Amino acid sequence: MVRSAAVLIREHGLAPTGMREIAAAADAPRGSLQHYFPDGKDQVVSEALDWVAGQVTRPLLPDGTDRPQPARKVVADMFARFRRILELTDFAAGCAIVATVADASANDRLRAKSAEAFGAWRAALTDVLRRGGAGKARAERLAVTAIAALEGALVLARADRDLAAFDAVAKEITALMPR
Amino acid sequence: MVRSAAVLIREHGLAPTGMREIAAAADAPRGSLQHYFPDGKDQVVSEALDWVAGQVTRPLLPDGTDRPQPARKVVADMFARFRRILELTDFAAGCAIVATVADASANDRLRAKSAEAFGAWRAALTDVLRRGGAGKARAERLAVTAIAALEGALVLARADRDLAAFDAVAKEITALMPR
Numbered sequence: 001m002v003r004s005a006a007v008l009i010r011e012h013g014l015a016p017t018g019m020r021e022i023a024a025a026a027d028a029p030r031g032s033l034q035h036y037f038p039d040g041k042d043q044v045v046s047e048a049l050d051w052v053a054g055q056v057t058r059p060l061l062p063d064g065t066d067r068p069q070p071a072r073k074v075v076a077d078m079f080a081r082f083r084r085i086l087e088l089t090d091f092a093a094g095c096a097i098v099a100t101v102a103d104a105s106a107n108d109r110l111r112a113k114s115a116e117a118f119g120a121w122r123a124a125l126t127d128v129l130r131r132g133g134a135g136k137a138r139a140e141r142l143a144v145t146a147i148a149a150l151e152g153a154l155v156l157a158r159a160d161r162d163l164a165a166f167d168a169v170a171k172e173i174t175a176l177m178p179r
Numbered sequence: 180m181v182r183s184a185a186v187l188i189r190e191h192g193l194a195p196t197g198m199r200e201i202a203a204a205a206d207a208p209r210g211s212l213q214h215y216f217p218d219g220k221d222q223v224v225s226e227a228l229d230w231v232a233g234q235v236t237r238p239l240l241p242d243g244t245d246r247p248q249p250a251r252k253v254v255a256d257m258f259a260r261f262r263r264i265l266e267l268t269d270f271a272a273g274c275a276i277v278a279t280v281a282d283a284s285a286n287d288r289l290r291a292k293s294a295e296a297f298g299a300w301r302a303a304l305t306d307v308l309r310r311g312g313a314g315k316a317r318a319e320r321l322a323v324t325a326i327a328a329l330e331g332a333l334v335l336a337r338a339d340r341d342l343a344a345f346d347a348v349a350k351e352i353t354a355l356m357p358r
Contacts, residue, residue: 013282015194092284098331101338102281103192105271115338122344141347148331148348149324152277156327159280159294165301168320169327176355 001026001033005048010096011089014045014103014110045100046113052096053117060124068131072177075125075146079170082154083163091161094154121147132178142177149173180205180212184227189275190268193224193282193289224279225292231275232296239303247310251356254304254325258349261333262342270340273333300326311357321356328352 004026008017019041023030037043059081060074085093097117104110122143129139153169183205187196198220202209216222238260239253264272276296283289301322308318332348 012284013192013194015192015282094281097338098277098334099281101334102273102278103194105191105337111338111340115340118335118338118344141351144332144335144344144347145328145351148335148344149328149352150331151334152327152330152332153323155277155280155330156297156323158284159276159290159297161290161294165297165323165327168323172320172324172355173328176351 001028001036002044002047002051005044006052006096007093009045009048009099010052010094011092014100017041017045019044042107042109045110048096049100049110049113049117053120056117056121057124060121060128062127062131068133069128070179071129071132071134071142072174072179074128075177076170076174078125078146079150079153079166079174082150083166083170086154086157086163086166091158094158095151098151098155118147129178134178146173146177180207180215181223181226181230184223185231185275186272188224188227188278189273190271193279196220196224198223221286221288224289227275228279228289228292228296232299235296235300236303239300239307241306241310247312248307249358250308250311250313250321251353251358253307254356255349255353257304257325258329258332258345258353261329262345262349265333265336265342265345270337273337274330277330277334297326308357313357325352325356 001022005017005022008021008025019033020030022044023033026033033044059077063069097114100110100114104114122140125143125146126139129142130136134142149169150173153166157163157166180201184196184201187200187204198212199209201223202212205212212223238256242248276293279289279293283293301319304322304325305318308321309315313321328348329352332345336342336345
């Protein structure tokens with residue numbers, strides 16, 4: 001159900017995604033959605049943002065070897081994963097965190113949860129850059145720049161229904177990362 | 180009315196912005212909104228996106244002198260203008276084009292209009308970079324990267340209700356531009 005919520009939000013936006021749509025997409029009775037999420041839509045969306053944060057940070061965690069992963073490759077892979085989602089969904093899917101921020105100006109709980117999801121992502125990518133030898137301030141700046149540029153590139157790709165802008169951003173931002 | 184629509188969309192999102200809200204924000208009777216925009220919400224939003232495109236491209240047009248403006252300064256100013264909007268609106272306002280793309284997956288007219296607005300902005304910034312001496316392919320890549328990163332930075336700032344991430348992105352992206 002949480003995954004269905006994330007997919008609906010990244011494709012249609014936060015506002016148009018209601019409990020009815022989430023239940024239908026999860027193929028679950030409306031009553032069971034209400035049973036698991038007594039606080040309603042805000043609760044499902046909060047957990048969906050946690051799920052998204054897990055999806056984006058997991059590939060950035062240490063791989064268990066002693067060798068640090070080169071930041072440039074990690075960021076190229078990050079762009080490649082979202083590129084595949086654009087292709088697989090025919091440009092329907094953006095990022096659920098961006099969609100939440102766009103519609104949730106009056107909802108401080110979801111706004112804060114979006115910040116938390118971005119924060120986890122930024123921390124994981126900052127760690128990659130730090131393990132690769134970048135200083136703390138520079139690692140933080142590069143991490144947030146890569147994530148911001150990726151988010152913007154997703155929006156441009158969905159507007160254009162074309163990958164040219166996305167690929168151009170991926171190329172410039174990847175080149176900006178240390179090897 | 181068009182300006183009111185753009186402001187509502189960038190603050191609250193596309194889906195939550197209806198004809199009723201636009202008329203109220205413009206302090207206009209609902210009937211006059213329907214008179215000027217017989218096609219309804221899609222028409223107001225299309226014209227709002229044209230208005231936004233004008234707002235973002237105007238500062239990038241040649242300033243009438245023979246001296247090309249340095250791309251680095253132009254991009255720094257672009258970030259600074261949006262930074263002021265974040266400050267003036269207490270982080271309520273993002274970008275109306277991003278908000279439209281996030282909610283308009285099923286609306287091809289607004290999707291295409293968003294692409295047109297981004298296209299005008301990209302073309303104007305590409306011209307700045309070309310006039311400064313950048314080659315065509317590189318100028319196009321840098322322009323789209325600066326715009327994507329700015330859009331992502333706006334989303335991060337609104338999520339955080341804080342300018343640190345925005346300023347970090349501005350610093351890295353500005354440094355990436357030719358002097």
